[in-house]
Amino acid sequence: MFTTNIPADFLHDESRRIGSAAGIAFPKSTADVQAALQSAHMQGSSVTVQGARTGIAGGAVPDNDLIISLARMNHIISPVAVTKVGEYTITVQPGLLLSELQDHLKNVDISSVPLSTSPLIFPPDPTEASASIGGMTACNASGACSFAYGATRKHIKGITVILANGDSLTLKRGENFATGRTFEIITDQGNEITGKLPQYNAPTVKSAAGYWIKPDMELIDLFIGSEGTLGIITEIELALTPAPAELTGIICFFSRESQTVDFVNQLRTQSSEVAAQLNAIEYFNEGALNLIHASAPKTGLLLPKGSQNWKNAIYIEWAQSNSLSGEHLILVSQLMQSCGASADDTWLASDAPGLKRMKAFRHAVPEQVNSIISERKRKYPELTKLGTDLSVPDSQLQAVMNLYHTGLQAASLEYVIFGHIGDNHVHVNIIPRNMEEYATGKALYTQWAKQVVEWGGSVSAEHGIGTLKKELLAVMYGNEQIQAMRELKALFDPSFMLNPNRLFEAEI
Numbered sequence: 122m123f124t125t126n127i128p129a130d131f132l133h134d135e136s137r138r139i140g141s142a143a144g145i146a147f148p149k150s151t152a153d154v155q156a157a158l159q160s161a162h163m164q165g166s167s168v169t170v171q172g173a174r175t176g177i178a179g180g181a182v183p184d185n186d187l188i189i190s191l192a193r194m195n196h197i198i199s200p201v202a203v204t205k206v207g208e209y210t211i212t213v214q215p216g217l218l219l220s221e222l223q224d225h226l227k228n229v230d231i232s233s234v235p236l237s238t239s240p241l242i243f244p245p246d247p248t249e250a251s252a253s254i255g256g257m258t259a260c261n262a263s264g265a266c267s268f269a270y271g272a273t274r275k276h277i278k279g280i281t282v283i284l285a286n287g288d289s290l291t292l293k294r295g296e297n298f299a300t301g302r303t304f305e306i307i308t309d310q311g312n313e314i315t316g317k318l319p320q321y322n323a324p325t326v327k328s329a330a331g332y333w334i335k336p337d338m339e340l341i342d343l344f345i346g347s348e349g350t351l352g353i354i355t356e357i358e359l360a361l362t363p364a365p366a367e368l369t370g371i372i373c374f375f376s377r378e379s380q381t382v383d384f385v386n387q388l389r390t391q392s393s394e395v396a397a398q399l400n401a402i403e404y405f406n407e408g409a410l411n412l413i414h415a416s417a418p419k420t421g422l423l424l425p426k427g428s429q430n431w432k433n434a435i436y437i438e439w440a441q442s443n444s445l446s447g448e449h450l451i452l453v454s455q456l457m458q459s460c461g462a463s464a465d466d467t468w469l470a471s472d473a474p475g476l477k478r479m480k481a482f483r484h485a486v487p488e489q490v491n492s493i494i495s496e497r498k499r500k501y502p503e504l505t506k507l508g509t510d511l512s513v514p515d516s517q518l519q520a521v522m523n524l525y526h527t528g529l530q531a532a533s534l535e536y537v538i539f540g541h542i543g544d545n546h547v548h549v550n551i552i553p554r555n556m557e558e559y560a561t562g563k564a565l566y567t568q569w570a571k572q573v574v575e576w577g578g579s580v581s582a583e584h585g586i587g588t589l590k591k592e593l594l595a596v597m598y599g600n601e602q603i604q605a606m607r608e609l610k611a612l613f614d615p616s617f618m619l620n621p622n623r624l625f626e627a628e629i
């Protein structure tokens with residue numbers, strides 16, 4: 122079941138932390154997962170669960186234990202089906218990659234799907250299409266288009282979860298609810314689990330920090346986003362959405378950041394008809410644009426002429442039924458002008474190759490940051506990037522941008538800022554040049570987290586807590602609620618065998 126022949130790639134994830142493991146298993150079915158857990162239990166070992174290891178919070182990095190990799194559980198279990206008018210689903214194994222799902226959906230003959238007239242998509246897209254569907258579910262991943270579509274949770278209709286003792290839970294959306302803050306679940310084997318939910322409520326901003334808790338909540342939501350600490354997800358029923366008829370990508374360039382925030386706020390307060398067509402609103406600061414410039418020889422991504430004068434950019438993805446009317450372009454021009462920018466400073470794409478280039482543009486920034494960090498790690502092996510994942514309410518957008526710039530400039534740190542400004546959730550990537558800068562950046566990050574929590578925000582909007590952000594989860598919820606999370610885990614995993622020390626320390 123477990124082999125000691127562990128390929129080096131399975132000892133790390135995209136956080137670039139390297140762990141160690143005593144063995145690895147590659148189950149192909151739910152029954153194999155149950156057998157692997159039983160074997161780990163008999164060996165008295167804890168288990169690290171792995172999807173595609175694209176996570177950046179260190180959750181999939183083994184900790185001298187046994188790895189259960191879901192890489193070979195990558196099949197489609199049930200093809201695209203219609204459950205009722207306008208509701209389409211597909212059921213997959215957790216190791217299926219997002220890119221594989223996307224390719225599969227592109228090739229589905231839509232005429233063979235009853236009642237469907239347009240191609241179907243699975244909207245969550247954490248930029249990194251090599252993420253697995255199981256990993257995305259375990260982390261409640263989101264991405265640029267979550268501005269329109271919400272995070273992964275919203276698109277999950279059902280899951281099968283294997284608990285530490287090998288029992289399975291089949292959870293369907295709309296079927297299992299907590300009563301207030303108490304709950305009762307019966308496993309497929311007929312065993313009853315009853316308990317209490319912690320006292321906190323998940324924030325209203327975008328959040329993937331800790332267990333998602335609400336009174337009377339759907340119990341499926343406890344497992345979505347639980348980062349493999351409550352059970353291993355082995356089957357996932359996904360809700361599919363009809364693809365928009367037309368997409369336009371527009372990158373708007375600005376010479377001042379205040380113009381950028383103003384532009385975003387104006388976009389967000391347009392009529393509900395306009396808002397419904399906005400898929401994504403993404404931000405790039407000057408450092409991010411410089412990185413795209415610098416990487417051009419490698420990526421072939423050349424910014425348009427005039428870019429040397431631009432300090433920030435906003436990428437907007439527009440989904441509309443008729444791009445030819447051009448109304449959205451007129452609106453963008455008007456808004457840019459009203460923010461004091463020139464409507465000529467835009468880059469437009471409406472065909473597939475153009476949109477692909479824009480996607481590469483967005484992906485280039487985190488990839489470049491990761492490769493700089495890999496280079497610096499040669500001299501400082503302990504060095505990692507410090508990537509923030511904080512979100513705030515709409516009203517605090519300008520304040521949070523000021524907070525970041527002031528702190529970073531005062532500390533003279535190298536950094537880029539990019540990401541999901543439409544959700545008030547940008548990633549500051551501090552790129553330390555040495556371990557002193559790393560320590561300074563880390564202190565700054567904790568300081569920001571405290572402020573963001575005071576504003577009603579989240580310490581992790583999408584990447585999750587993993588092993589690297591446990592202190593921040595404590596900042597958000599406090600030690601008493603962390604203890605309540607520990608007690609909740611113990612109900613499903615009494616010996617803390619599954620992904621121990623993720624989200625919080627197994628022991629106080």
Ligand SMILES: Cc1cc2nc3c(=O)[nH]c(=O)nc-3n(C[C@H](O)[C@H](O)[C@H](O)COP(=O)(O)OP(=O)(O)OC[C@H]3O[C@@H](n4cnc5c(N)ncnc54)[C@H](O)[C@@H]3O)c2cc1C
Pocket residue numbers: 134135169170171172173174175176177179180181191215246247248249251252253254255256257258259260261262263264265348349350352353354355487488583584587620623
């Ligand atoms: C360049 C880059 C950009 C990214 N951008 C985004 C972004 O925009 N938004 C975003 O949300 N994320 C982003 N990510 C992070 C990452 O892609 C997501 O967190 C993704 O959901 C992880 O999926 P994975 O399959 O790689 O999971 P892994 O990294 O393998 O695992 C992540 C966690 O989930 C657990 N897990 C995995 N599979 C299961 C399962 N089947 N059952 C139970 N637990 C499981 C693991 O134990 C671990 O704790 C980015 C990463 C990179 C490298």
